Amino acid sequence: MRIAILSDIHGNLAALDAVLADITRRSVGITVNLGDTLSGPLQPAETADRLMTLGLPTIRGNHERQLLTQAPEAMGASDAYARARLAPQHMGWIAGLPETLSLTDEVFLCHGTPDSDLAYFLETVEPTGARAATDGEVEDRMAGCTAPVVLCGHTHMPRVRRLPNGQLVVNPGSVGLPAYEDDRPYPHVMETGSPHARYAIIEQGQDGVWSAELLTVDYDWDTAARLADEHNRPDWAVALRTGRMQGAAR
Template sequence: MRIAAISDIHGNLAALDAVLADIARRGADVVVNLGDLLSGPLQPCATAERLMALDLPTVAGNHERQVLTHAPARMGASDRFASERVTPAQRAWMATLPATLRLGDDVLLVHGTPTSDLTGWLETVTPAGMRPATHAEVLERAGDARAGLLLCGHTHVPRALRLDDGRLVVNPGSVGLQAYDDPEPWPHRMENSTPHARYALVERSGTAWSVSHIAVVYDWDGAAALAERHGAPDWAHALRTGRMPDRDTLTAGR
């Protein structure tokens, strides 16, 4: 069984199309989507149309929940941009997405962890910033989730960790945004340091899972120009470089 895992598209339709084309070229039995689909100053409606037509196994991310439940005054710029543009039909589709989803008996899809869409599974945020999570932290977050393959997103960082009990936790990275900053729970930033769209191919041979992280070229300059036209220069910088702008106060509208 070969699974292509995508996550954190954030309305970046150009990146999504490039990733889907690469998946089609390499081949996969199924494509799964781990949430944070539309929020961002790019193309939320067109991205929703594309995803609705594909009808992929998909879980909701924290941004779907926030767009659906938060008052506009509570929303960040990315959620507000999407919320003001998505159609009633697209909003209704978002509302159908589950928080977790099983694929067969051995695969669990989540956005953050099995119990939270705001907690990174393979990264830990401290007052000093973001760092890779320890084995003990990943194991604790896994809890009693019964699956050999645990797929997550949220932090945008491509990473995998095999637990001592044999379970494999995989974050495919972000299709649509390779850098962001966040003030919660402490100020931190994520930077993948290149603008390539990310996804993962995960394959089972016998009872063991293997993972390949893929970086895909797409028109990131065009995506950045669109972000600039929509009043998001920090997004534009992140899209072009995979890094956040070098200044004291950063915001990517996330």
């Protein structure tokens, strides 16, 4: 069995289409989406239309929850831009998405961790910034999940971790946004260092053991960045062009 994993598309339709074309070229049978699908200053409605047609197994991220529960005046800029452009059918689609999903007995989907759409799974944020989580930290965040494969997103950082008990945790990175900054629980940046779209493929071998491959895909990120500039988001434009946050410490 081979499964393609998408996450954190953030309304970047050009990146999504490039990734979907790469998945088709590789003849992968199942594709899943781990959420944070629409929010951002790019093409939220068009991205929703594309995915609603495909009918991929999809879960909510924290941005889907925020679109459903926050008043527009309380939203951040990315959610507010998306909400103003989403039609009732788009909101209905979001409302019908589960928070987590057991795709099979062996593959579990979550956005952040099994019990939180905001917690980082494979990274830990300290006052000095973000670092890779230890095995012990990842195990503590499992919240009782015993699936052999756990798929997560949220941090936009592609990472694979096989725990001592054999569980495989995979974050495919972000399809649509290669860098961002946050202030929870301490100010930090998450940067991949290049503008490529990212996704992953997991595969179960004949011996039953799962493996993962992290993939990068070229697309027209300059056009996506110009769109962000046109929509008054120069921070996104820099991230889309470079995979870095402007002015961030290196």
